[in-house]
Amino acid sequence: MKRVAAAALLALALPTASAQDAPQAFVGARLITITHGEIADGVLVVHRGKIVAAGPSGDVEIPRGAIRHDGTGRVILPGLVDTHSHIGGGWAADGSAPIQPGVRVLDSIDVRDAGFQRAQAGGITMINVMPGSGHLLSGQTVYLKNRDANTIEGLVIRGPDGRILGGMKMANGTNSRRDPPFPGTRGKSAALVREAFVAALAYREKLARTSDADKKPDRDLGLEALLEVLDGTRIVHFHTHRHDDILTVLRLQKEFGFRVVLHHVSEGWKVADEIAAAEVGSSIIVVDSPGGKLEARDLLLKTGAVMERAGARVAFHTDDWITDSRLFLRSAALAVRAGMSREGALRGLTLAPAEMIDLGDRLGSLDAGKDADFIVLDGDPLSVYAKVLETWVDGAKVFDRAQPQDRLWAVGGYGAGDPRAGHLCCFGAGSWE
Amino acid sequence: MSGRALGAAFMALWVLSAPARAATLVVHAETLHTVAGQPISDGVVVVQDGKIVAVGPASRTPIPAGAERLEARVVVPGLVDAHTVVGLSGILNQPQDQDQLERSEPIQPELRAIDAYNARDELVAWIRSFGVTTIHAGHAPGALVSGQTLIAKTRGNTVEQAVIVPQAMVATTFGDAAMNADREKGKPPGTRSKAVAMLRQELVRAQEYAAKRANGDPAKRPERSLRLDALAGVLAGDLPLLVTVEQHQDILSVLRVAREFEIHVVLDGAAEAHLVLDEIRAAGVAVLPHPPMQRAYGEMENATMELAARLDAAKIPFAFQSGFEAYVPKTRVLLFEAAIGAANGLGPERALAAATLDAARILGIDKRVGSIEVGKDGDLALYDGDPFEYTTHCIGVVIEGERFPGEAH
16 A cells, blocks of 8 residues: 555656556456455556555555546456467577577577467467477576566576576477487486486586586586586476376486476376475366377376366466467366366466466565566456457557457467478477377 | 376276156256357256256246256257367377378369267367367368368267267368379379369369269169269258368368358358458358468468457358367367457357357258257256356366266366
8 A cells, every 4th residue: 555655746746758658547446466366356556566455445545647447347367477378489499409408498589479469359468479399408498477578588588696587498208209319218318318417417516516617517418508508597488298207207306406496287186296395386288089190099188177176277278389378277277177277277377387386475466566467358268258458568458359460369360370380390290299 | 188098987987877868957057058049047957858848947947757857057958060070080190090181183072071070089079078068070181182071969978879970061172282292293182273273174074974873774884983873962952062172262172162152151260251341241251261260371360259259240150160180289279269259359149159059050950950949959068157157167077968077188
């Protein structure tokens, strides 16, 4: 409330401030806060890219000079956080080696790809763009704010030290199996990963052994990135489907102590207790049928429900283009269909994934001080009939269904297309495994 | 569940339900959507010997004594998937279970779906568990002429037990997807024009073949050709040409060929149909629009979730289909796709018709399935709410009086 008062004073003091600068108040909407329940008749106040207040009408002071938005009949939800997407056509590692930690996906992303617009239309405000498939370690992922931007720098977010934030993509199972130098078996896959981490540990030791700059080992971008993983400043996003492959990830995690989020986790329902006991997060995919590849044969809609009951942390992802960013809400709704709680499913689109990319303090709920990333819907987020009307990022409206161009991104039609094929198009047959 | 266990479960169901089919089944619904008319509140359907023998409000419909009873909040006709590859494109996506496309030659209408359909593929049970009871299944797009489709019920352990129309349509593809995978090596077709020329040439050949085969003197008849027999069936109007086609210029090419040979075509996919609605309506052609959740890329880059609504507004006959997926998900689910169509301009009532009776009409099986009317097959889907809502469940399925479980989670 103090913040509200301060904002009001500021508005008074600066009567000529631009509309951009004025606080914005969304009045009378149903607020799904994620952290403090659903508020049937609420007020959301945002200013200068941050949430100032989110509470019941009457409890929240609307700053003078605020631009008021009538929220009657609307539902406001925190912006959706997609922990695994391939929009932007980015590709990191190439076919030369199975482990390439020095390669960054941010160096290959087309920020004008229609996928970003479609993601805005789907209410996605934060995206972990992952390098494509087919490697044990396919490079550094990048966390992107889905702003309107012309450059990748306009989308990235930075830590306090100025570092561009992102994770590390890894995979096991059949995904990375192919001809040498790629592994041919699961045992070889794990051995190659262990060797890479052992090499990084040796590198760290060499670095620590001397303070003499001349005697330090040569810089190695790949090993430096692996050290970020081992130091816990870069989270591993680990593609894994089969129950035994999931356990292999947990085994490696235990041995080397890196921080990990399991991705896809198709057979997570078979080892939900083990995942819960390991206290690692799971970012799951929800697709309409099992099959399509051997490892997805037992992929069922109930994964989220079973893992929630086991006490595991669950988030969703689109894996766009596997599922469409415009339909991300649907993933949570189908999980509810199969028995997950409403609260858990909505958290799995917002705060849970934000926490899995270390941004839980900035994103994922309607709380004062957090980034003003939110979406406005015309109905319940778990209803097929509900539409995302507006998407706001850092307090700026980036999607407005009432605008014809934005509607085209949301629905499709002539000119909405992206001439590029999906991320699975170009790598070779092996990447489909 | 392992494949064997699942198979055993099916067997158990089959055995248990076999005698149940002869019995009388009464399905009681808070809301009964017959699709043939207005929804009936507190309605009942009576199924006897696999056929619907009574439909109406519970208060005015006599219930035979000793009938087995089922109850649900919402009951609709069993869903009719107007085009799928389930049964040919198996769940595993391994070479041994993928029979949806033969690439050895560009024109092979002699290939029949009934010679490949796997009634036990788990995806058949998967789609049934969401309410799909009838499927038009066959060869996938990817060859100029890929084979003959079938229509089956989603039941049975053999294709014979499942099939209701063994040869339904001849599946063809226009546009870029029809090109030969080896076109760079000079294998035809390598262009759109070449593809159309090849098809026209083959249809001309079939015209001449059919005329000669009709010769009163058996000695003067040409030898039988399975390929030309199938195309002669198309020319005679027995087998519609199902044409998977996405771009507007290719849609117009299909209509041009249909006019030239006076053949019955059904457009499939038709991502850019919204650009040539007048031409499609004038041609009197039905459309099976791509699934509304179709990913927009390549030839489908201009796809819209509102295509069904646009066709409906243009008064073009259409029906929902699940289409073909090469990867994950291995099949789309008609119920889920119709739901997205319902939410994108079509509305639930029209969407339900497009997933049942309208599909049956386009497939030519509306005397038998597609609505809840006396005399039709006892095919029903039971839900615990609005069938199209994400969080509703299909709680049971009936095919010709035989009971199957709904979705399991």
